Amino acid sequence: MKMKSIFDASEIKSEFESAGIxxxxxxxxxxxxxxxxxxVWDEIPSLPTAAYTLLHSKFKTFTSSxxxxxxxxxxxxxxxxxxxxxxxxxxxxxxxxxxxxxxxxGKPRPGGVRSTLCISSQVGCKMxxxxxxxxxxxxxSNLTSGEILExxxxxxxxxxxRNIVFMGMGEPLNNYNAVVEAVRAMLKQPFQLSPKRIxxxxxxxxxxxxxxxxxxxxxxxxxxxxxxxxxxxxxxxPAARAFPLQKLMDSLQxxxxxxxxxxxxxxxxxxxxxxxxxxxHQLGELLKTFQVVINLIPFNPIxxxxxFKTSTKQSVSSFQKIxxxxxxxxxxxxxxxxxxxxxxxxxxxxxxxxxKRSAEPLxxxxxxxx
Numbered sequence: 226m227k228m229k230s231i232f233d234a235s236e237i238k239s240e241f242e243s244a245g246i247x248x249x250x251x252x253x254x255x256x257x258x259x260x261x262x263x264x265v266w267d268e269i270p271s272l273p274t275a276a277y278t279l280l281h282s283k284f285k286t287f288t289s290s291x292x293x294x295x296x297x298x299x300x301x302x303x304x305x306x307x308x309x310x311x312x313x314x315x316x317x318x319x320x321x322x323x324x325x326x327x328x329x330x331g332k333p334r335p336g337g338v339r340s341t342l343c344i345s346s347q348v349g350c351k352m353x354x355x356x357x358x359x360x361x362x363x364x365x366s367n368l369t370s371g372e373i374l375e376x377x378x379x380x381x382x383x384x385x386x387r388n389i390v391f392m393g394m395g396e397p398l399n400n401y402n403a404v405v406e407a408v409r410a411m412l413k414q415p416f417q418l419s420p421k422r423i424x425x426x427x428x429x430x431x432x433x434x435x436x437x438x439x440x441x442x443x444x445x446x447x448x449x450x451x452x453x454x455x456x457x458x459x460x461x462x463p464a465a466r467a468f469p470l471q472k473l474m475d476s477l478q479x480x481x482x483x484x485x486x487x488x489x490x491x492x493x494x495x496x497x498x499x500x501x502x503x504x505x506h507q508l509g510e511l512l513k514t515f516q517v518v519i520n521l522i523p524f525n526p527i528x529x530x531x532x533f534k535t536s537t538k539q540s541v542s543s544f545q546k547i548x549x550x551x552x553x554x555x556x557x558x559x560x561x562x563x564x565x566x567x568x569x570x571x572x573x574x575x576x577x578x579x580x581k582r583s584a585e586p587l588x589x590x591x592x593x594x595x
Contacts, residue, residue: 227310230288230371231258231280232378234410240283246276256415258286259378285310289375294383305379309348309372313365315394317376318343319384341388342380346373346404347395352428352464354449356493358527359394368395370406377411389418392426392447396464398433405440420444426491428464429473438484446480447489447520448473452499453507461498474511481515490519494536494544505544509552519548519556 229236231254238248250272257269266280292314293306303319320341350357351364380386389411391397397404404425411418420443427434428449437446452458458465477488490512494500512519521544524535536544541558548556 226283228285228288229283230369230375231255231284231286232374232410233369233371233406235370235406237284240279241276244275244279246273246279250276252414254280259381259415262286262378262382287375287378288369289372289379291379303383305376305383307376307379309368311366313348315345315348315368315372315376317345317380317393319380319386321384339387340380340384341390342377342384342386343390343393344373344376345393345395346391346397346400350395351399352396352462354428354451354462354464356451356461356495356524356527356531356533361527362394367400367403370403370410373403373407374410377416386418387422389423390426390447391424396428396430397425398427398430398437401433408441408444424489426489428462429468429476431468431472431476434473434476434480438480442484443486445486445489446477446484447491448477449491449493450508451491451493453504453511457499457504461495470511477515487516487518490517491522492519493522493524494541495524496534496536496540498533500536500540500544502543502547505547506551509548509554512554513552517554519554520559521545521556522559 229240231237234251237251237254241248241250254269254272258264261268264286266277266284266286272280288310289307291305292308295304295306296302301321305317305319307315307317309315320343321338322341323338345368347367348365349362350359352360354360377386377389389408391404408423408425410416411423412420420441424445424447425437425441426447426449434446437444449462450458451462452460452465455465455470458470481488492499492508508519521541523541524533526533526535545556545558548554
């Protein structure tokens with residue numbers, strides 16, 4: 226019989242209630258397992274006798290394990306290769322930033338080095354984005370809420386995780402129920418993350434966006450737009466055919482009206498494809514009525530056979546200038562991290578690079594919505 230993760234909140238609640246056990250025991254169990262990852266059930270104090278029997282028969286402390294750990298040469302990025310109970314692998318990435326970099330209100334920012342965790346929601350991905358390594362894997366399976374949450378537990382043993390971004394392997398909104406359940410758990414004890422520090426990224430799954438604010442109020446939304454017109458979107462993102470641009474924009478308008486939050490727009494810069502000045506004006510016109518932050522992402526090549534090239538720095542700079550000066554849209558350029566361990570945006574696919582390490586803090590794009 227397949228054992229369940231103790232971090233699958235709905236499973237343990239259902240099993241405990243069926244056995245007449247107070248499901249509130251879940252919290253002290255989680256706390257104990259996080260603090261004592263190698264524990265056995267009998268070591269957890271003060272549980273009802275029936276709880277020990279149930280835990281032994283149906284649950285494991287972890288259904289995943291940290292198989293390999295890779296560090297970038299500058300020490301800002303660590304990639305976790307995590308092995309699941311079924312033998313499949315997923316990747317999660319810890320990115321370390323220095324909150325003191327930059328200015329706040331004309332003064333140096335307070336704080337120090339802290340970490341953001343990029344989490345996976347699926348093994349592989351069915352969206353097939355042509356610039357993304359994960360898409361080349363195809364879709365294998367959804368992760369359970371416990372497998373999603375276990376990524377945070379593994380990472381928390383390596384760094385003090387402050388922000389969560391669902392920008393790893395998979396399309397989070399195609400695994401909607403598990404992602405929602407995992408996020409709800411992150412907001413409560415023992416994790417107690419702030420909703421404003423959790424960002425869910427999507428290529429634009431319209432029907433899921435339409436219910437996201439009601440299910441997870443306060444959570445930040447990032448949209449992998451990557452093109453300002455439907456024709457280019459379909460060319461580089463085959464799944465865009467199922468989510469016409471106008472319907473996507475309508476759903477984003479409703480999300481913004483209901484949430485009163487800025488939306489992050491992710492835009493990968495592909496040389497000669499979507500990085501021309503005309504494209505910048507098209508994007509500005511598309512988004513000029515929204516409250517957004519546009520994050521321009523330099524393309525990270527996927528091996529030597531990639532069909533795309535990285536936009537020149539001049540093209541990126543011109544693109545950014547048009548959006549800022551003509552349309553008054555806040556536009557940033559993502560600082561790439563972890564390229565030497567294939568841990569940068571669009572590079573997550575199951576492989577095992579050489580282990581490297583060291584350290585220099587960077588500024589975090591996720592600070593933009595604080």
